[in-house]
Amino acid sequence: xxxxxxxxxxxxxxxxxxxxxxxxxxxxxxxxxxxxxxxxxxxxxxxxxxxxxxxxxxxxxxxxxxxxxxxxxxxxxxxxxxxxxxxxxxxxxxxxxxxxxxxxxxxxxxx
Amino acid sequence: xxxxxxxxxxxxxxxxxxxxxxxxxxxxxxxxxxxxxxxxxxxxxxxxxxxxxxxxxxxxxxxxxxxxxxxxxxxxxxxxxxxxxxxxxxxxxxxxxxxxxxxxxxxxxxxxxxxxx
Numbered sequence: 001x002x003x004x005x006x007x008x009x010x011x012x013x014x015x016x017x018x019x020x021x022x023x024x025x026x027x028x029x030x031x032x033x034x035x036x037x038x039x040x041x042x043x044x045x046x047x048x049x050x051x052x053x054x055x056x057x058x059x060x061x062x063x064x065x066x067x068x069x070x071x072x073x074x075x076x077x078x079x080x081x082x083x084x085x086x087x088x089x090x091x092x093x094x095x096x097x098x099x100x101x102x103x104x105x106x107x108x109x110x111x
Numbered sequence: 112x113x114x115x116x117x118x119x120x121x122x123x124x125x126x127x128x129x130x131x132x133x134x135x136x137x138x139x140x141x142x143x144x145x146x147x148x149x150x151x152x153x154x155x156x157x158x159x160x161x162x163x164x165x166x167x168x169x170x171x172x173x174x175x176x177x178x179x180x181x182x183x184x185x186x187x188x189x190x191x192x193x194x195x196x197x198x199x200x201x202x203x204x205x206x207x208x209x210x211x212x213x214x215x216x217x218x219x220x221x222x223x224x225x226x227x228x
Contacts, residue, residue, distance in 0.1 A: 032214040043202055043219030093215050103153030
């Protein structure tokens with residue numbers, strides 16, 4: 001049962017442009033949402049999070065938007081840089097219990 | 112801190128053999144998670160422990176899989192007997208979920224790549 005879904009397996013953008021990665025979830029009880037970034041041969045690393053009581057959280061070039069009514073969140077990267085090329089995982093948890101991940105989206109930022 | 116330590120980094124074995132993956136969480140972290148990454152399903156939660164106690168093992172695919180956490184600094188994931196479809200990257204992650212408020216941020220190890228021939 002995939003409670004967290006990332007329907008786009010890959011995304012390619014030009015350096016300097018905006019990257020938008022999308023994520024949908026099915027469990028309305030989730031209270032925290034997180035994005036992780038993963039480089040090859042490494043474990044995922046935490047990028048940014050958002051509480052379910054907010055609709056936006058910004059950290060430098062990274063902004064996460066949450067639309068609870070649509071059960072949808074997105075990660076915006078502006079401007080995109082070649083070093084941002086990685087696999088991005090969306091994750092969600094309820095009451096700080098288990099953490100459910102999506103299948104990931106591979107982002108390629110072209111110079 | 113050296114982070115979450117997993118071993119082995121790579122394992123190649125033959126079908127039917129026993130496989131044991133090991134994890135050392137970050138000192139002071141009281142929750143530990145095992146995930147499996149595959150192309151089709153991304154990161155699947157297999158099992159997680161709080162204070163060395165298994166809380167949810169509903170993600171463990173079959174009885175061939177078992178996990179233990181005998182103390183706060185060590186956990187194992189065992190597959191016996193292994194099958195080719197078990198080939199994947201297995202990640203261990205830890206967090207100090209009881210010590211912080213807000214989002215439950217996991218720290219991952221580098222993973223163990225398992226190939227079953």
